[in-house]
Amino acid sequence: MHVLIVEDDRRIADALGEAMQRFGHEVVWVATGREALAAAEKTEFVLLDLGLPDLDGQEVCRRLRKRSWVPIIAVTARAEEVDRIMLLQAGADDYLIKPYSMRELLARMDAVARRVNGPTSPGGDAESREDRWSAGPLVLDLRTRQVEMHGQSVSLTRREFDLLAALAIDPGAVRAREDLINEVWDANWHGSTRTLDVHVGSLRSKLGGREWIESVRGVGFRLAVPDAA
Template structure:
């Protein structure tokens, strides 16, 4: 798999590239946002399987670069950031990032996340159950075949995984889904480290839909969808 590593620190990039190469990745190193965007241009090249994007770039803000990348390609983006607060992570996911890793990170964790996003985006993109029907839950309308969501008639833009998570919970309103079950069905992995990503996606859904009570946290168990009033 070709992997685009966007990292301005040459020492960090060299060490990480060596580890990735030992695990079968062909690494292309970009030192800044402009180099990263140029690396995506050659149409004759084999497409990248994953992009590792450091947010602390010298020429452009990493969030800005992520937005530009997402306009050009659907290649999975994993943000690498020292910004550990939930708001920063939600912002990254809203821009189209598929996952994030907080510095300092364990190399084994990073490799697991790379393989996880690569598995999730191989083949069809729809990973949640997708019956040929629409769901109506109070003011929320979910069109499963077209992957569209609206609240009070206004369409809400969701990322791929945000939609899959909402669709899963919405098909059985009031039923508690265990965290492990959600991770297995939406992320197609049993790796425990994905739990933090689940929390961020839930927070992002609550924010985007402007219905904070829509997804209820069942402490120590998981989540359930509480249908809002019409």
């Protein structure tokens, strides 16, 4: 796999690059956010340090996500929950708090790669296409990972799309919080469960209202088609 390391500390970058190469990955190193934006189109995975000299790592992540689905794991010393939530909202697939072990980094890379290469797939659909699902004005295309509402494109992050797809497996059925976290994030996810609530809130906003995703107290969430949709 072609890995882009975005790290302004040459010593750290060299050690990380050597470790990646030992496990068979091709590595490109850049030290700034602007270099990362220029190099990202030719990579398959991004390891992004947030403390860059020119652009904040969250801004780099946000710009990358607007134009690419390349997997991004952010590496940060910011341990506050609000920082982690903002990072995930910016489009990162996962994050690691410094200091971290190489074993954990590689495990998280494998987990993210599995999610990206095998996205959640709703079982049935109303249009006799396995990769397309619709309910009222909402259309979800798994092959292209595109969403439309009333014929207009809806821009979602990778996690938002996977969460919507997980809810669309069985519209109206309640999906437990734990199941959604395991499916959309990872069975070994150790972050705050508030991450799920943040993504649900963002989805509701982008779909046009809270009524699209109903909360079931003490259990989880379900996708519903509003009567007026």
